[in-house]
Amino acid sequence: MAEKKLYDAARIGDAATLQQLLQTYQHLLDVVSFPCLKNVLHIAIKHGKENIVEEVLKINPELALELDSKNSSSLHLAAARGSEGIAKRLLAIAPEMCWCRDVHDMNPLHVAAMKGNEAVLEEMLQLDILPAAARLHRGQTVLHLCVKHRQLGTLTVLVDKLRDLVSAKDDDGETLLHFAVRANQLEIVEYLKRACRREKLTKNSNGKTALDIFEENSGDSRTCKKMKNNLEKFSNLSIFQNFQRYSEMTMVAAVLIATMAFQAAVSPPGGVWQADGLDNETGRAYKAGFAVMATKHPRTYKSFVIANIVSFISSTIAILLLSTAGASNHSRFVKIASFTEWVSMGAIAITYGASFVMTNPNMVEFGINNVVFITTGIFVPVIVVIFLLDSKGMKKRLVKRAKHTLFWVE
Structure with a gap:
């Protein structure tokens, strides 16, 4: 009879009856256990x-540490219900319960996030942010949990606190975008696009991006078209980040070629004359410090100098353009730099060929014209192939952009 009265008092909030029962039965809170191993504190919170x-915490605060048959603590129950005031009282008495996990391997912060109870979640985050970073089943994060249960509010709260987890993957390689697409959550995809501008589309363990998953199950509704538009912006960001890496590699190549051209200018092949004199072979006079090859092979050396100057100038122009592109975020500078880099690579190849001809006796009859012919024969086809491949990619991007424009016009 006393147990039934205690249960009813906790259920309806009858504090007077509770106090009377505890005065009569002083150890009632210690011995009473309701179905599923719930104590009176669990019932009141529920x-x-x-x-x-x-009232119960004043008399027996240790009840806040007890778990029910599902390993749920009082803080779990408060988080699930969204009782901010109760959560505050429990945190003041037993803050360590933030780490306690139930049978579903979730701590109270996970539960609050899953249920969309922002106030309780923020209260627990103020005390300790680390329990929120704990991984769940199959490596999922609390952010995955928010997306899975369509809780944009708690997702927003957690992204501000756990920025490092935004791009985290679960054991299947799935990101927040994968989960949002599977749950058909346009609002969450739009939020991720705004809040995570530096993120990009990544592939899961099956080699599929969020856009791939969407296209497998997409329809023709306006919502689907908006979803695809948002996902394509993430895809464009991936292209931009690849473009940045390409710019960095081009800069390295430009610096290397400029260094080679400078070295060839100050230390020409064959060295320089050490004193003034007259070349017995050609009958030409020379001066100390002048290139030996300028006297021995004047025509070839002239071609060597021209190619070397072109290589050095085009490389320095590429460096300037890439530096400007990094500061202004202007992709056209990178495209122009790529062209000048092609020129410098072709010129440095001619420089190499001329050096080879001048310093090898068996190559004297080969001639600089053949060097230019071979270099051109190799570089031009390669550049044409690159241009054609890039044109195909550009054509596809233009078609997509045209379709998107027509959609909004309609």
Whole structure:
């Protein structure tokens, strides 16, 4: 009879009856256990009776540490219900329960996030942010949990606190975008696009991006078209980040070629004359410090100098353009730099060929014209192939952009 009265008092919030029962039965809170191993504190929290919770915690605060048959603590129950006041009282008495996990391997912060209870979640985050970073089943994060249960509010709260987890993958290689697409959550995809501008589309363990998953199950509704538009912006960001890496590699190549051209200018092949004199072979006079090859092979050396100057100037122009592109974020500078880099690579190849001809006796008859012919024969076809491949990619991008424009016009 006393147990039934205690249960009813906790359920309806009758503090007076609770006090009378405890005066009569002083150890009633210690011995009573309701179905599923729930104590009176669990019952009061489940029904949102904050006055009963306050009274029970005054008498026996250790009840906040007890778990029910599902390993749920009082803080789990408060997080699930969204009782901010009760959560505050429990945190003040047993803050370590933030780490306690139930049978579903979730701590109270996970539960609050899953249920969309922002106030309780923020209260627990103020105390300790680390429990929120704990991984769940199959490596999922609390952010995955928010997306899975369509809780944009708690997702927003957590992204501000756990920025490092935004791009985290679960054991299947799936990101927040994968989950959002599977749950058909346009609002969450739009939020991720705004809040995570530096993120990009990544592939899961099956080699599929969020856009791939969407296209497998997409329809023709306006919502689907908006979803695809948002995902394509993530895809464009991936292209831009690849473009940045390409710019960095081009800069390295430009610096290397400029260094080679400078070295060839100050230390020409064959060295320089050490003193003034007259070349017996050609009958030409020379001066100390002048290139030997300028006297021995004047025509070839002239071609060597021209190619070397072109290589050096085009490389320095590419460096200037890439530096400007990095500061202004202007892709056209990178495209122009790529062209000048092609020129410098062709010129440095001619420089190499001329050096080879001048310094090898068996190559004297080969001639600089053949060097230019071979270099051109190799570089031009390669550049044409690159241009054609890039044109095909550009054509596809233009078609997509045209379709997108027509959609919005309609």
